[in-house]
Amino acid sequence: MTAVAPIQDDLFTADVIADPYAYYGRLREQDPVHWNEKYDLWVVTRYDDLVWLTRHHELFSSAVFKNDPRPAYPAIDESDLGLYEYVKNYQGDQFIQHDRPEHLEMRRVMHGYFTPKSMEAWRPFVQAAVKELLDAAEEKGSMDVMRDLATPLPVLVIAEMMGVPREDRPYIRQLAEKLLYIGRGEYDRMKPLTEGMRGMIEYVSPLVDRRIVDPGDDFISVLARGEKQGVFTRHEVLVNPSLLLLAGHETTINLLCNGTLSFIRHPDQWALLKQDPAGAAKRATEECLRYDSPVVSIQRIASQDVELRDKVLRKGDRLRWFISSANRDPEAFANPTTFDITRHPNPHVAFGSGTHHCLGATLARVEGQEVFKALAERFPSLQVEADGLDYQPSITFRSLKSLPITWH
Amino acid sequence: MARKLRVWVDQQACVGNAMCEAIAPKVFRLNDNRQSEVVDPAADSEEKILEAAENCPVSAIFVEDAETGEQLFP
Ligand code: HEM
Numbered sequence: 001m002t003a004v005a006p007i008q009d010d011l012f013t014a015d016v017i018a019d020p021y022a023y024y025g026r027l028r029e030q031d032p033v034h035w036n037e038k039y040d041l042w043v044v045t046r047y048d049d050l051v052w053l054t055r056h057h058e059l060f061s062s063a064v065f066k067n068d069p070r071p072a073y074p075a076i077d078e079s080d081l082g083l084y085e086y087v088k089n090y091q092g093d094q095f096i097q098h099d100r101p102e103h104l105e106m107r108r109v110m111h112g113y114f115t116p117k118s119m120e121a122w123r124p125f126v127q128a129a130v131k132e133l134l135d136a137a138e139e140k141g142s143m144d145v146m147r148d149l150a151t152p153l154p155v156l157v158i159a160e161m162m163g164v165p166r167e168d169r170p171y172i173r174q175l176a177e178k179l180l181y182i183g184r185g186e187y188d189r190m191k192p193l194t195e196g197m198r199g200m201i202e203y204v205s206p207l208v209d210r211r212i213v214d215p216g217d218d219f220i221s222v223l224a225r226g227e228k229q230g231v232f233t234r235h236e237v238l239v240n241p242s243l244l245l246l247a248g249h250e251t252t253i254n255l256l257c258n259g260t261l262s263f264i265r266h267p268d269q270w271a272l273l274k275q276d277p278a279g280a281a282k283r284a285t286e287e288c289l290r291y292d293s294p295v296v297s298i299q300r301i302a303s304q305d306v307e308l309r310d311k312v313l314r315k316g317d318r319l320r321w322f323i324s325s326a327n328r329d330p331e332a333f334a335n336p337t338t339f340d341i342t343r344h345p346n347p348h349v350a351f352g353s354g355t356h357h358c359l360g361a362t363l364a365r366v367e368g369q370e371v372f373k374a375l376a377e378r379f380p381s382l383q384v385e386a387d388g389l390d391y392q393p394s395i396t397f398r399s400l401k402s403l404p405i406t407w408h
Numbered sequence: 409m410a411r412k413l414r415v416w417v418d419q420q421a422c423v424g425n426a427m428c429e430a431i432a433p434k435v436f437r438l439n440d441n442r443q444s445e446v447v448d449p450a451a452d453s454e455e456k457i458l459e460a461a462e463n464c465p466v467s468a469i470f471v472e473d474a475e476t477g478e479q480l481f482p
């Protein structure tokens with residue numbers, strides 16, 4: 001008998017960050033509900049477990065910040081603990097951090113704005129924004145997909161939804177970039193993060209005042225209506241616009257960067273997309289979401305004792321479900337490690353599942369489809385320019401640090 | 409008289425977001441898999457049913473006129 005090497009519990013080693021698929025894939029096979037000693041954390045890696053637990057929201061609370069007294073991880077600077085409290089408070093008011101019944105009530109205020117039908121109306125705006133960014137890149141002759149395309153695009157779209165005037169866009173972009181520190185493991189991340197959050201509150205506050213008396217069809221007006229109806233307090237209204245910026249920024253960036261990289265690494269699939277960019281973009285985007293998922297894992301807290309496989313999770317235990325391993329579970333997908341842009345059906349869980357299923361999923365899909373289509377049409381000979389590509393040291397997001405490309 | 413509707417949920421697409429059940433609870437109910445099932449397509453108004461279909465985040469709900477077969481959603 002060969003001894004099986006024990007599973008090491010440090011989730012931030014260079015190996016795990018560079019290739020989460022090997023590490024979480026091994027857990028999925030050997031110990032799909034794994035107790036991680038180091039972080040006091042259940043690590044759940046199978047597709048069917050993930051679907052089951054996200055759909056049993058009464059057993060697994062999303063109110064992680066309000067219910068988890070444990071310290072931040074990765075660790076933060078001692079002197080930043082006060083800031084961390086601020087962040088927890090700010091974040092705890094987002095509806096993603098609420099359970100039913102409040103969650104449903106809060107989500108319904110915004111849900112109607114994000115339906116597949118209403119988001120389809122944004123496609124022309126997304127197309128125009130993609131064109132503008134790619135025109136600029138073409139002129140320069142090369143680009144960093146991260147800096148020049150993936151980072152500005154979601155902000156342009158969300159700023160337009162908020163009704164932010166054109167001249168304020170650079171300021172919003174600056175705040176959005178500070179908010180991005182949320183998913184990044186830097187030791188001193190709390191300072192830019194809180195600056196971004198405070199900046200957003202200060203910027204949005206007068207907009208809300210205006211929209212309460214003079215509503216329009218923008219997103220701030222939707223929130224203002226929520227306040228008028230008594231669903232949201234003012235603080236909840238004010239933190240919600242950064243919800244769009246936070247929830248929709250790093251995630252969409254990762255879809256655009258990781259997807260572009262998947263195409264560059266799989267020339268046969270890139271050729272397939274180029275044959276019919278408009279026709280193939282939809283399924284191709286779904287496969288990008290599955291193959292190198294933008295979000296790696298999400299947290300919950302057990303609301304009561306729960307049995308999962310051969311383990312018992314105790315009330316108050318925290319757990320993380322891993323999208324990155326579920327989306328490559330051979331029980332759910334044939335040839336899971338193959339990047340196949342014609343895959344159908346493709347029931348990936350990149351957007352989660354259940355009552356918290358991503359509110360911005362349709363918007364993210366539209367942005368992905370329009371970007372991959374435009375790249376295939378305009379830059380048929382994409383290449384990566386750098387040798388080694390680095391990822392942010394995060395267990396939440398699968399984020400490249402940059403993605404420089406050329407097309408000559 | 410309200411017209412008769414045929415309403416169904418694509419179980420491959422449904423992610424159990426439960427919005428349909430929140431909007432039209434007499435028509436849609438989540439089953440043991442936490443996926444939506446149509447319990448009675450006549451239990452609420454056409455308007456409510458279309459609102460539920462429109463609010464499904466993954467467009468898993470289909471609605472047609474039971475007699476003419478005319479597609480009403482999506
Ligand atoms: C490719 C891009 C995206 C991915 C992969 C993604 C992924 C996810 C995931 C996995 C969740 C579930 C969280 C949980 O269960 O706790 C979620 C929730 C959410 N997402 Fe996204 N997201 C993306 C883009 C967006 C965009 C563009 C927006 C906003 C415009 C957005 C807004 C939200 C919101 C508000 C929630 C919370 C929903 C709730 O708690 O009911 N997301 N997203």
Ligand code: HEM
Nearest residue numbers: 072073087091094182242243246247295297298299395396
């Ligand atoms: C809606 C706006 C959001 C806000 C204001 C927000 C805020 C935060 C804050 C303050 C933290 C703690 C950061 C730290 O300790 O370094 C955090 C962590 C986290 N957020 Fe969000 N978040 C939002 C949306 C989302 C969405 C949509 C997702 C999922 C797609 C998500 C997933 C997570 C996860 C999994 C963590 C744990 C981070 C880690 O341990 O690496 N958040 N968030």
Ligand code: SF4
Nearest residue numbers: 422423425426428464
């Ligand atoms: S709204 Fe759509 S995804 Fe949600 S339960 Fe109903 S059919 Fe399923």
